[in-house]
Amino acid sequence: MKILVTGGAGFVGSNLVARLDALGGHEIVVLDNEVSGARAAIADCAHTFIAGDITDPIAVERAMEGVEAVVHLAADTRVIPSIEAPRFNFDVNVAGSLVILETMRKLGIKRLVNASTGGAIIGDATPPVHEGMVAAPLSPYGASKLAVEGYCSAYAASYGMNAASLRFSNVYGPRSWHKGSVVALFIKQILKGETLTVYGDGGQTRDYVHARDLADGIVAALGSDVSGPVQLGTGIGTPLDEIIDLLREISGEDIAVDYKPFRAGEIVHNWCDIGHARAAIGYDPKIGLAEGLEETWRWFVDNREKLAL
Numbered sequence: 600m601k602i603l604v605t606g607g608a609g610f611v612g613s614n615l616v617a618r619l620d621a622l623g624g625h626e627i628v629v630l631d632n633e634v635s636g637a638r639a640a641i642a643d644c645a646h647t648f649i650a651g652d653i654t655d656p657i658a659v660e661r662a663m664e665g666v667e668a669v670v671h672l673a674a675d676t677r678v679i680p681s682i683e684a685p686r687f688n689f690d691v692n693v694a695g696s697l698v699i700l701e702t703m704r705k706l707g708i709k710r711l712v713n714a715s716t717g718g719a720i721i722g723d724a725t726p727p728v729h730e731g732m733v734a735a736p737l738s739p740y741g742a743s744k745l746a747v748e749g750y751c752s753a754y755a756a757s758y759g760m761n762a763a764s765l766r767f768s769n770v771y772g773p774r775s776w777h778k779g780s781v782v783a784l785f786i787k788q789i790l791k792g793e794t795l796t797v798y799g800d801g802g803q804t805r806d807y808v809h810a811r812d813l814a815d816g817i818v819a820a821l822g823s824d825v826s827g828p829v830q831l832g833t834g835i836g837t838p839l840d841e842i843i844d845l846l847r848e849i850s851g852e853d854i855a856v857d858y859k860p861f862r863a864g865e866i867v868h869n870w871c872d873i874g875h876a877r878a879a880i881g882y883d884p885k886i887g888l889a890e891g892l893e894e895t896w897r898w899f900v901d902n903r904e905k906l907a908l
């Protein structure tokens with residue numbers, strides 16, 4: 600199958616491209632403007648790279664030539680900047696996704712796997728979050744993802760597409776050099792000998808899913824005809840202090856932590872129910888946190904010079 604991966608040079612994208620390449624049997628096209636990702640991240644994987652923007656219909660049409668399925672990952676993923684500049688976030692995430700959907704409609708491409716999010720869409724709810732909950736985004740980023748889920752649903756119903764919106768939980772893993780999410784940030788800070796900052800008492804929980812388990816979920820969704828939202832995580836809420844303790848053990852470093860008051864609006868507990876993903880696409884995350892963090896730490900250590908850490 601010839602597959603277009605938008606945002607394929609980013610964190611989730613580069614792990615997916617590596618997975619598809621390892622599985623074999625696919626022709627992979629990547630469309631990415633390298634605003635946060637970099638084509639160097641997938642230099643070890645067979646693919647065709649197209650430098651371009653998802654808001655540009657000409658670039659998108661060129662990238663979709665002969666393609667049978669699209670995995671749409673490209674987005675402005677920054678939550679706080681989306682609060683400061685909601686229009687920019689809308690233009691990339693919503694208007695850009697409409698270009699993807701419209702070009703698919705024009706070319707008759709029927710299969711879309713769209714990257715969405717659980718936490719940012721559902722808002723402050725008692726976990727586990729699941730697909731049946733009423734959405735109440737707390738940020739323009741969350742609202743943009745919910746809007747795109749709406750367009751995916753409408754295009755599926757109106758034009759006979761299969762459009763699954765996979766709601767990722769907190770993804771961690773190798774190839775996350777540029778990410779400010781907690782595991783990547785903490786590892787970079789530990790390597791620089793910096794003190795970690797925790798907002799809150801360290802008991803706040805998140806659902807940390809390894810990027811390779813997530814990539815397997817995306818591949819499973821591609822091979823199915825599932826439409827609509829599907830929550831992908833592990834189903835386990837892990838306290839932040841447990842992540843720090845594991846990183847202490849793995850790194851052998853004496854890590855200092857500065858605990859500050861909780862930030863306004865921050866959700867304290869969040870993890871998801873993956874029952875629908877298990878039933879609908881046979882999703883089955885396998886990588887335990889200790890193993891996954893060890894691999895991620897090793898990746899950063901091995902690439903330390905290249906990353907100038």
Ligand SMILES: NC(=O)c1ccc[n+]([C@@H]2O[C@H](COP(=O)([O-])OP(=O)(O)OC[C@H]3O[C@@H](n4cnc5c(N)ncnc54)[C@H](O)[C@@H]3O)[C@@H](O)[C@H]2O)c1
Pocket residue numbers: 605606607608609610611612630631632633634635636637651652653654671672673674675676691695714715716717766767768769770771780
């Ligand atoms: N990482 C997570 O924990 C997480 C959680 C929930 C949802 N998601 C979603 O998963 C997707 C991938 O996230 P990620 O963590 O890999 O982020 P990332 O920033 O590493 O990857 C995004 C990629 O898209 C590219 N891009 C951005 N704007 C573009 C544009 N206008 N045109 C073309 N390319 C563009 C970037 O250069 C980058 O390579 C996003 O849609 C994000 O919202 C991620």
